[in-house]
């Protein structure tokens with residue numbers, strides 16, 4: 001996911017900002033038959049009944065401050081407008097109504113890292129889940145099918161998701177329309193052209209909601225998301241606006257499964273999601289910049305559509321070989337794409353990327369065809385877990401397809417830097433010999449390191465190397481039972497590669513690759 005997923009705080013007319021007695025976040029519940037446009041709805045008064053408030057706000061440090069009395073009815077935070085707030089007004093208790101139940105997924109309590117903060121309470125969870133018509137229950141094969149151990153909240157969330165998923169385009173469009181109409185001050189946080197952006201925020205929220213019972217994975221996912229959002233300029237007070245519009249969109253489109261309990265479950269989930277993201281961003285702020293500026297110092301064209309780009313960050317950029325970063329060019333502001341580092345950390349601090357210009361790929365085309373030494377790009381924080389376990393004696397089996405060879409090269413350098421002679425077997429795949437744009441570098445590395453073998457594999461043309469697809473080539477060698485596997489390349493290659501590797505006996509926990517969803521989004 002590669003998008004600002006949050007927006008500005010309550011305060012715009014018609015949203016939580018003027019919600020009167022119940023605080024600061026009020027889902028904009030509308031009658032089920034209300035099908036007016038967001039513009040028509042934006043000047044409506046706030047809904048006339050209290051709901052559980054979304055109240056993630058402030059940092060963990062803020063929450064350690066003693067809880068203050070709840071605002072008096074009629075002048076609580078819900079009555080504040082954004083532009084009335086001082087920066088120190090973001091303490092959670094400043095904005096809370098009397099409802100002091102803690103956020104968090106059902107039964108889990110607060111999900112944020114660190115000690116529990118004063119003022120947090122147990123949230124309510126429904127004892128029973130309201131019956132819904134059979135036809136909107138997710139089927140057993142649905143990605144939204146709830147496991148038997150699912151909490152009541154998780155069941156409610158999944159029912160909503162199963163209902164909106166087939167019309168997610170409409171829900172997403174409506175969500176952004178609401179957001180930008182009700183919170184126009186947030187529009188500048190998003191790219192000018194929203195095409196590629198559109199479904200990312202919504203997908204991220206749905207992913208988080210699906211993970212709501214799996215606190216460890218949820219926290220890891222959201223912590224990374226929260227840290228990554230710093231580069232967009234996301235602030236804690238932006239989260240409620242997104243929550244309001246999310247609930248507004250679900251209210252409108254999940255007509256069959258939506259009821260008070262579903263709404264309460266979504267409010268709890270979104271509150272917990274936001275809180276984890278806010279906390280991780282606050283922690284990260286203590287140790288890292290929100291972004292790095294980096295000057296292009298090298299631009300080498302390898303084929304008509306592939307360039308190797310080297311940049312010098314304006315301050316030290318710590319990362320691990322095998323990780324990737326997000327990158328924004330000056331030509332497409334606020335459009336961020338992921339690129340893997342093509343080298344292990346270097347003593348001169350330079351970073352390099354292999355970029356292939358893809359059709360309609362704004363960022364990749366700009367990097368390949370337009371970027372030149374002296375241009376300045378921005379980098380987000382490093383991410384990814386395709387890194388070497390230096391405590392293991394296992395060999396490394398690496399499959400790099402196309403520009404996916406970039407992080408594989410970084411892994412090889414990392415093994416070399418650690419000075420241990422572990423066997424490393426690289427299968428480097430391309431459509432034809434010409435596309436093996438980095439084969440010379442890889443063969444030089446193999447000459448230098450006796451523990452490294454590099455095998456080119458060409459799928460669509462004559463070659464002196466191996467013919468066929470990468471996964472098939474790997475099956476011809478082995479045994480691989482003493483190897484950890486690393487895959488990098490097109491999503492299809494990763495999928496079939498994982499199948500092949502599991503087929504030759506490598507257990508899934510020893511197979512590493514980046515998120516296929518993110519790779520698909522990155523290929524632009």
Ligand SMILES: NC(=O)C1=CN([C@@H]2O[C@H](COP(=O)(O)OP(=O)(O)OC[C@H]3O[C@@H](n4cnc5c(N)ncnc54)[C@H](O)[C@@H]3O)[C@@H](O)[C@H]2O)C=CC1
Pocket residue numbers: 324340356400401402403404405406407428429430431435457458459468469470471487488489490491492493494496497513514519522523
């Ligand atoms: N960390 C990562 O996983 C990285 C991924 N990438 C991704 O790698 C891709 C590189 O694109 P190109 O250079 O155009 O690659 P490409 O389309 O030329 O394919 C490279 C290799 O993968 C094989 N391949 C492609 N689809 C396959 C499938 N469905 N099953 C089995 N093998 C398949 C091809 O036969 C070829 O050997 C981009 O999508 C990029 O986003 C790039 C860098 C890092």
